[in-house]
Structure formats: C-alpha cells, structure tokens
Amino acid sequence: MRKFIAAWKAAAHGAAVGTLLATSMPSFAADDLDAAKVYTVRNCSQCHTFEQGEKHGQGPNLFGLIGREAAAAPGFVYSDGIKEALKGKIWDRDLLDAWLTDTIAVAPKAQMVYFQDDPKARAKLIRYLESLK
C-alpha cells in the first residue's frame, strides 16, 4: 500500500511513467501463482480467456501466449494497427512487460488500451500468463 501510494504520488506530480519502470522483474514464488491467477482473471477476463481451447473473447485466448508469435492467434480478428506494430514479434517477458506498461506505446493503434505503471501488478500478470502452457 505504502509503495503504491508513493508511486501514485510520483505519477500525480507529473513524473514520467518511464521512471517508474522496474528494469528487473520481481520474482514470485510458486505459491504466488494462485494470487497471480486471481488478480489476472479478475482484471483481464472482461476481454480474455485463459484455459486451453477456450474461445476468444473481445481479446484473444491467452493460453500458451509466451513463446508464440504476436497478433497471430488463429481465429481472432486483429486490427491492422496491432498487426503492423507486432508483426514478426514473439511474446516473451520483456515484450509482455512493455505491452502491459503501455499498449499504446508499443502499438499506437492497438484495440487494447491498457497501461499499468506498477511493476508489481505487471509481474503478477506475467507470472500467471507464463504458467499457461
């Protein structure tokens, strides 16, 4: 809570979002996976599904995301803007972290408008998405 408020106040004072970025990802223990899952499902299930073989929602199914080609989930209709920006890229931790920090910075015409300047929150999302394999 305290750390969050500090980050938040910095943002409120106009500090660039970039200065809040963690260069190294906090590592989570295995038992943090449950918490990471709860957090991710709660925050992302408006648009995404997570289990293998589940249908796409407003966003693509995220099973097996890490290691797969970006903007290429079979059966999902991507916008041209997102296809152009992510063409040929492979989802790894760094790309995912950059994406979750600010989707519009990575793909200026992305359908997904999401920005999370709290590295702890991003780490939770990445922890769970990594486990989906």
Added chain:
Amino acid sequence: MVQKTKSDKTPNASRRDFLKVAGAGGAAATFGAITLSGKEAAAAETFDAEYDVVVCGGGGAGLPAALFSRWLGNKVMVLEKAATLGGTSFKAAYWYWVPNNAAMVKAGIPDDKQHFLRYVARLSQPQYYDASHPRYGLSEWEYSMCEAIYDSSAVGVELLAEKGALPYRHVAPVPDYFAEMETIGATGRVLFPKDGAASMSDGGQVATRTLSTACRRDGVTIRTGHRVQRVIRNEKGEVIGVEAQNDDGVIRVKARKAVIFATGGFTHDVELRRNFLSIPAYGGCAAMTNEGDFVRISSTLGVQLRNMNYAWMCPISFEKAIAKDPSMIGCFSVAGDSMIFVDKRGKRVVNEKLHYNELAQKFFEWDGANAQFPYLILTSIWDQRAQDNSASHEYGRLIVPPGIDDRHVIKGATIEELAANIDARLQKYAGQNGGMRISADYVDNLKASIARFNEFAKTGKDLDFHRGERGVDLLFNGNVKDEPGRKNPTMWPISDKGPYYAAFVTGGTLDTKGGPKTNPEGQVLDLADKPIPGLYGVGNCVASASGRAYWAGGGTLGPIIGFAYRAANQVNKEPVRG
C-alpha cells in the same frame, strides 16, 4: 499543492478496521451504500491525494468530463473500477448523435431546435406529447435536459475534435431511428470516430484510445482498478472527496471543487435490475463493472431517483447472458435474410429487422390470460445460405463465422432434428427460463411459418410484420447475399434442405438509464431540487430525460458528451473547498 497524506504514518485503529472489513469480499458492496459525513469525516480528515476534480469512471462519460475539466485548468484524477478504460463505450460501435453539429452546419443541413425538441418529446413521452404545448408535453426538467442536449452536445464534440481527443467523420446519410417522423434533421446527426472501420462497428475501441491518449497527454491522472465506494462530505454536507478500494486497500482522494460520477448504470446488479426495471431482463452488454455503484453510493444523500424503470435496450443472446459472458455484444444488427425468429410454438411474432431498442421490447410482452411472458425467449432460425453469406463477428450477430465462439448456436440436419435439439437445449436452462419447452405442434408450426415467410420473401412484402419496409430496417440488415432484382433485401426464402441453425434471443440492456436526478449542468439534486454541493453525475449513472426512447444511433453518447461539457463548466465555477 499541499498534500496531507497518510502514507508515512501508521494507520489509526478505525482506518485499519475499515480496511479489514472492506477487504472481506462481499462486505465491500454493503459498504458502498454508506457515505461518510459530519463527525466521521472530521475524524478522518486526511487524504492520500488532492485534486480539483475527481472523476469516478473512465468510460464514455468520464473521459470527456475529465478532459473538459482539465482544459479549464483543473488538476484532474480519473478513478476507474475496471482494469481498462472505456467502460461500456469501449464495447460500443460509438456512433454519437449530435443535433445541429458543425458538420451539418457546414454541409448546409438545417436542424432547427424546436423541431428537434418536438421529435425527442414525441418519442420520450408519447402519451403526453402535444405539439401545441409550450414544452410539447415534457416536464420542465425533461425539457431543460433536452434543450441542453441541443445546445451543448455539438459544442463539446467540436472541442474534443479540435483538441485531437476525438476526431470524427460525419456519416451524413445515417437516418434517425424514426426519420419518417421528421421533416428536417432526419439525417446528418450521426458522427463516428475518424479512424474507425468502414463498417462503423469499432468506434468504441478507437474513441477509448484517442480519449485516453489525450488524457495522458494533457496531464489527467488516471488510476484503473480503483472502485469508488464512498463519498466524503464535510460538516456542511458538501462533497469533498471519495474513498476508493484497490487491490492493496483503500485510498482517500480529496476533491477541492467537485466529484463527478460517471460510473455507468446497473445492468449487472441483479438486485437493482429486479427491483427497478420494468422488464425481466436477463442481463445486457454493459461493461461488467456497471453494478449500480452510484445508486448505492448516493442512497444516503437524499437524491431523487428518476427513470429507473427504463433502459437502453437491445436483443441479446440468451445463453451468453446466462453465462455472464463479458464479451457479449448486443444484437444491434440482426443478421440474415433467410432467417426468422419464432416463439416456443414455432410461430413468427415480430419484424426481426426492427431496430434493436424497439425489437427488444417484444420479448417482454405479457400474456395476461396465461400469466407469462410468452416471447421472453425467441429462437432465431436460419439456413446454410444465411450461414455462408451473413456470418460476421461484428455488432453481436448470432450468425458467426468459423473460429468465432458459436456455443450459442444449435444445429440440426432437418427441421425435426433442429426442433429436438432446441428443446434439449431449453431443458438445460430449466432453472432460468421458467421451464420453457417447445410446444407439441412446434415442428408443424415452424414448417408453416417458414412456408408463409418464404411467400413473403418471394413478393418482397411481409404481410404479417412488415419486415424491411422502414429505412432503419435496411440500415441494420447486415451482410446478405447479393440477389439481383429482389425488392426487399431483408428477406429470402429459407431453404427446404438442411442443415439448419438456431440461437436463443432475449431482450437485454446496453445499460440502464435511471439514477439520481441532475439539473442540466450535471449537479446532483437533493429532495428540494437543490444541488448537493460538489456532487455531479453524467452518463448512464444518472437519470436520463429520454424516458423509454432511443432517438437515434448514438442517442446515448452524443448527449452524454454535451452533459459532460456542461458539468465541467459548472464544476469550474465551484469554490475551492478546504
């Protein structure tokens, strides 16, 4: 700026107790109805942050309200409950209906104010409408709200466009939904985000991107994952801030000038839906976070709830609604020409191409003799030809292409097999559909319904329900196979050969349109019709003066931008409160 914060202090006992309670899952919702005031507020006078204006909700109302406030020089924070911005508007096509907009003026399309007011009065309160009455039968409040839409929506929209926050393109040919009632202004009022697709289905994604980019560019502080659950008032009863819950606990934000609520309606709160809506809707396609937060938060403030019985309506997939599918989009365009809707007897009961808000009313027709809603769930039935030519992933269509979620689709090689599969699927939902089954004579009726429809399709005249006779029926016809020479593109004979497809449809809400009453400046009014100092509301969380009406495509978002503009200007006149 001086900030009093608690971040460097140990929380006091009462704060800690609150955190414990608020963190206890369902208890948080109960707390939402409580408003700190007087003594309580004085005892907890510190804040985690301080802004001039705090906007609760980052959707179709909140983002414009935040920008307008910011551009007037205020320090603004947006607190959004969901992880992402846009709310319901993100899922919307985002047409916005703007009377006498600048593009109309430029193109020389006239749009007279009195004419506009007569149109909205006729549709909003048809039972009181009187063309010779000075307010056309509207109440003073309704009339003033509708005037505000005409006077301010175009102004707000132009400012958003000029600042690059919401560039638009004018879609001049789109008619109002009751264009035949109008002599002028029947077309030309619809605008659409400039970079949206040619099919005009994805405006919400574009608008959410451009509006939120402008917010960040211009220094609006945005916090997602923050659910505002209380209003904080000072000793005088003035609203001076909010408490919001996030994953780590609760933060308190001071609002020196005002708090603007833009938190959406109560589509996803079963309790409020059951007790306020005039219809037994199963749900809707509003953002899942639209749970009536402002109805609950304002319940101790002496507000006047208005228009709680009505909603912006659309047909929805029954099965997706039951599954609470967050990706569900309302059926804004009912796809297919070789397609009909039938009831549980296998009979057609409605013009399937009636535009969404009006089509949705059909599901709630009451059968007094049998004490039931006989049409609560209708079944859309189509053939392989419609499947091949009318499938689409847009506008919530029930006919979807391969690869798109089709769990709502029921299949059958023959009419008999389809009927059996429909009945089996109905039984799966026995607890949710009142034990609905198809009738014993369903197959015969369905075959007769198809035969009769096919005759209409050949002549182009639907003698029963007049499908395709109005311009707006054609507007939402969707993709159909090109059939040179046919007179009515909404109809084509259903094949006498399978396979056949079906899906359950019911009426739902885009979102509700009732809540606390505001004046045209967005100030929430108390029981004496006096503004509650520092408290504003815009969008679907407050009462709409539209009654049951859905005036045109974008009849939600265009007016909302006007009210956001007026609210921001009124907020700017508020004194800074200590």
